[in-house]
Amino acid sequence: MKYGILMHRTTMNLGDDIQSYASAQFLPQIDYLVERENIDSFQSEGNEPVGVIMSAWWMWQKWNWPPAACIIPKLISMHVNNYTIYRKASPITTEWLEGVGGDYFRAYGPIGCRDQTTLDFFKERGLDSYFSGCITLTLPKQKVTPDAGTYVCFVDLKPSLEKAAREWLKDSGLEIRVMTHACDYRKSDATIEERMAVVEKRLTEYQNAKFVVTRRLHVSLPCLAMETPVLAIVDMKDTGNITRWAPYYEWVHNVSEKDFTSGRVDFDYHNPPENKKDYLATREALTAQIRQFIDETKDCTLPLEQLKKTPFTEEEAHNWQHALMHWTLDTWLHKNRGLLEDRNKHKKKAAALEKTMDKEIKKTREENIRLTEKNRLLEEKVQQLEKKVSQWEQASFVDWMKLHRGK
Numbered sequence: 001m002k003y004g005i006l007m008h009r010t011t012m013n014l015g016d017d018i019q020s021y022a023s024a025q026f027l028p029q030i031d032y033l034v035e036r037e038n039i040d041s042f043q044s045e046g047n048e049p050v051g052v053i054m055s056a057w058w059m060w061q062k063w064n065w066p067p068a069a070c071i072i073p074k075l076i077s078m079h080v081n082n083y084t085i086y087r088k089a090s091p092i093t094t095e096w097l098e099g100v101g102g103d104y105f106r107a108y109g110p111i112g113c114r115d116q117t118t119l120d121f122f123k124e125r126g127l128d129s130y131f132s133g134c135i136t137l138t139l140p141k142q143k144v145t146p147d148a149g150t151y152v153c154f155v156d157l158k159p160s161l162e163k164a165a166r167e168w169l170k171d172s173g174l175e176i177r178v179m180t181h182a183c184d185y186r187k188s189d190a191t192i193e194e195r196m197a198v199v200e201k202r203l204t205e206y207q208n209a210k211f212v213v214t215r216r217l218h219v220s221l222p223c224l225a226m227e228t229p230v231l232a233i234v235d236m237k238d239t240g241n242i243t244r245w246a247p248y249y250e251w252v253h254n255v256s257e258k259d260f261t262s263g264r265v266d267f268d269y270h271n272p273p274e275n276k277k278d279y280l281a282t283r284e285a286l287t288a289q290i291r292q293f294i295d296e297t298k299d300c301t302l303p304l305e306q307l308k309k310t311p312f313t314e315e316e317a318h319n320w321q322h323a324l325m326h327w328t329l330d331t332w333l334h335k336n337r338g339l340l341e342d343r344n345k346h347k348k349k350a351a352a353l354e355k356t357m358d359k360e361i362k363k364t365r366e367e368n369i370r371l372t373e374k375n376r377l378l379e380e381k382v383q384q385l386e387k388k389v390s391q392w393e394q395a396s397f398v399d400w401m402k403l404h405r406g407k
Contacts, residue, residue: 001050001072001299001300001301002032002049002051003027003028003031003032003050003051003052004031004032004034004042004051004052004071005020005024005027005030005052005192006020006034006052006053006054006056007035007036008020008056008057009033009036010185011183011185012183013181013182013183014181014182014198014202014218015216015219016057017183017198017199018136018139018203018218019056019077019218020196020199021139021199022055022135022136022138023053023055024196025138025139026138026290026294027051027053028294032044032050034052034071036056036058036059037059037061037064038064039059039064039065039067039071040067040317042068042071043068043070044068044070047304048070049072049302049303049304049307049308050070050071051072051294051297052067052073052074053074053076053077053135053290053293054073054076054077054078055077055134055135056077056078056079057079057081058079061090062090062092062095063090063096063321063325065096065101065321066104066317067104069308069310069314070304073108074112074293075105075108075110075111076112076286076289077112077113077114077132077135077286078113078114078118079114079115079118080118080121081118082094090332091328091331091332094125095324095328096324097127100312100320100321101320101324102127103310105122105127107309107310108309108310109128109129110128110130111127111128111129112129112130112131113130113131113132114135115131115243115244115246116246117244131282132285133279133282133283133285134221134248136218136221136222136225137221137224137279137282137283137286138225138286138287139203139222140226142204142206142207142208142226143207145204147208149208149209149210150174150175151174151175151176151209151210152169152172152174152175152209152210152211153177153179153211153212153213153214154177154179154213154214155179155180155181155213155216156215156216156219157178157215157233158215158257160257160261161233161260164260164261165213168269169269172269172270174210174269177205177209179202179205181216183198203226206228207226208228209228210229210269211228211229211230211231211267211269211272212228212229212230213230214230214231214232214233215232215233217248220232220252223252223275224275224279225279227274229272229274229275230253230275231252231253231254231255231265232252232254232255233260234249234254234256234257235258236249236256248279250278251278251279252275252276253267253273253275255267
């Protein structure tokens with residue numbers, strides 16, 4: 001059997017590559033790179049079967065499901081999140097699980113789900129599924145470096161949280177390393193080896209930190225796997241966090257953003273508490289399931305026709321995909337048109353308001369000019385009156401002097 005590693009080629013989140021790195025550790029060899037967003041277009045040499053661990057975030061372009069027929073999948077550590085058009089994703093929510101898309105899951109199931117939300121999503125639609133946990137829980141420990149235990153990592157903290165964290169650690173004597181999982185491979189020609197080297201370097205930094213403070217799931221879970229103390233600052237009132245962090249939030253030492261910024265932190269930075277052990281059973285089961293998949297396939301020489309489990313033909317899959325894509329584009333365009341209409345309405349209202357304001361401003365300016373001219377005329381009259389009064393006063397004084405001299 002040949003093997004492929006699942007990649008998000010244009011990712012902007014190092015967490016995607018960390019998941020790929022975790023998958024790679026199980027593979028006897030990497031023969032192919034499989035692009036997650038175009039998994040239906042993957043082609044192997046001579047249409048040979050390719051084993052792929054399907055652990056990933058699925059997926060921006062859901063109309064490209066199901067995968068190419070030559071892929072022999074291990075459906076495990078899968079996460080589904082139905083972002084809407086407002087997050088620049090398609091309007092597809094459950095449509096990709098209907099027809100051929102659902103048949104694929106039924107053929108290769110059960111589905112190992114990365115989190116509780118994904119498990120609920122599949123079960124509600126009658127698909128055989130279970131909680132497998134995230135593949136990053138299986139990461140191995142990295143090498144020990146000379147600076148081990150001398151620093152702490154802040155990973156993707158908001159400015160307010162970083163400020164509070166610096167204040168919290170001001171007397172600790174620890175070096176503070178500020179890091180991010182933000183990256184940009186959209187226009188990168190970095191090789192898989194180069195990208196995996198970046199991941200390994202970052203994991204080594206986490207491994208050797210005295211402890212790590214983060215809001216990132218794919219920082220917290222690798223720290224659990226490598227036994228690095230980690231403190232997760234997560235606001236579980238946020239819908240995005242709820243969908244991704246269940247049940248992991250209770251598996252790590254955690255604190256809310258409000259409590260952290262207020263100084264209510266139950267975490268001794270001098271002697272960081274060991275991570276909880278809740279993850280161990282999931283790590284062991286997940287590792288065993290993936291190893292079983294590799295053991296069952298690595299010496300397999302059967303042709304694709306004997307390994308393929310799906311009931312539909314490639315032509316039927318393509319027809320179904322085209323129909324889903326047309327539906328998606330039609331729905332997407334309608335939504336975009338609606339958004340455009342709303343935007344144009346707001347523009348018209350803004351233009352009308354601006355026109356009204358311009359009229360009022362012009363009217364006010366004209367009134368100011370009129371009042372200014374009126375004030376100028378009044379000032380001239382006042383000056384004239386003041387001059388006449390002065391002349392009268394002078395004339396009266398002269399008459400008075402003449403009168404008294406006559407006497």
